[in-house]
Amino acid sequence: MKRLARLAMRAADPLLPLGRHVPFALQRLVLEKVIARLFAEPLAEGQFDLLEGRWLRLEVSDLGLAWCLTRDWCGLRVARRANCDLCIRGNWREFLLLASRQEDPDTLFFRRRLSIEGDTDLGLGIKNLLDSLDPDGLPPRLWQLICALGEAIKPADPEGAPAPAH
Numbered sequence: 001m002k003r004l005a006r007l008a009m010r011a012a013d014p015l016l017p018l019g020r021h022v023p024f025a026l027q028r029l030v031l032e033k034v035i036a037r038l039f040a041e042p043l044a045e046g047q048f049d050l051l052e053g054r055w056l057r058l059e060v061s062d063l064g065l066a067w068c069l070t071r072d073w074c075g076l077r078v079a080r081r082a083n084c085d086l087c088i089r090g091n092w093r094e095f096l097l098l099a100s101r102q103e104d105p106d107t108l109f110f111r112r113r114l115s116i117e118g119d120t121d122l123g124l125g126i127k128n129l130l131d132s133l134d135p136d137g138l139p140p141r142l143w144q145l146i147c148a149l150g151e152a153i154k155p156a157d158p159e160g161a162p163a164p165a166h
Contacts, residue, residue, distance in 0.1 A: 001144050001145060001148045002148050002151070002152070004145070004148065005145065005148035005149045005151070005152040006152055008149060008152075009149065009152045009153060012092075016063050016092055017062075017063050017064065019063055019065055020063060020064040020065055024080050027065075027067070027078075028067075028078045028079075028080075031067060031078045032075075032076065032077065032078050035075075035076050035078075036075050036076065038137075038138060038142075039076065039133075041137055042132075042133060042137070043071075043075055043076065047129055047132065047133070048071045048076060048129070049071060050071075050122065050125040050126070050129065051069065051070050051071035051076070052070070052071045052072070053070070054070060054071075054085045054086075054119075054122060055068050055069065055070050055079075055082040055083065055084040055085055055086075056068065056069045056070070056084065056085070056086050056087075056088070056122070056126060057069075057082070057084040057086070057087040057088070058087075058088055058089075058095075059087060059088070059089040059090075060090070060091065060092050060095060061089055061090065061091055062091040062092060063091075063092055066080075067079075067080075068080070068081060068082040068084055070082065084118065085118050085119045085122050086116070086117070086118035086119050086122045086123050086126065087115075087116070087117045087118055088114060088115070088116050088123075088126070089114070089115045089116075089117070090108065090113060090114040090115065091113070093153050094108050094113045094114050096146075096149055096150055096153060097150055097153065097154065098114070098130070099146055099150070100146045100147050100149060100150020100151070101135070101147075101150070102147075102150040102151065102153075102154045103154075105127045105130065106127075
């Protein structure tokens with residue numbers, strides 16, 4: 001798995017920016033299907049209800065990608081634009097470190113590697129939601145891959161500078 005992660009990291013920088021050229025309708029379709037499947041249990045348990053009638057914008061600055069998310073009667077919905085209550089912005093590496101639990105949101109925020117703007121109560125709720133999600137609910141191979149990718153880019157120094165690319 002680590003070998004696959006290193007190979008993926010070499011391909012990431014030239015390939016990931018191409019994602020901005022994927023039509024938004026296709027991005028939305030894929031994202032909604034994936035998050036519905038991956039988060040089916042937490043959605044059913046009401047863990048995402050804090051997004052009902054509210055919008056969260058996730059911006060991946062270095063890739064030029066952004067999605068707005070809300071919770072409605074069908075589940076999590078993705079939109080290109082919305083009047084967002086909260087915006088979380090960072091580079092793709094920071095989001096991967098967050099997803100792989102290699103870094104916690106507070107560390108990324110205080111080191112100014114993630115920015116959070118808007119409703120601070122919703123921001124705290126999202127942080128608590130992330131902390132409460134059990135990675136054992138993910139398919140084991142997917143979680144192993146996310147962890148391996150996160151380890152491959154984990155900062156090498158205590159100040160949080162990205163590890164050098166190989």
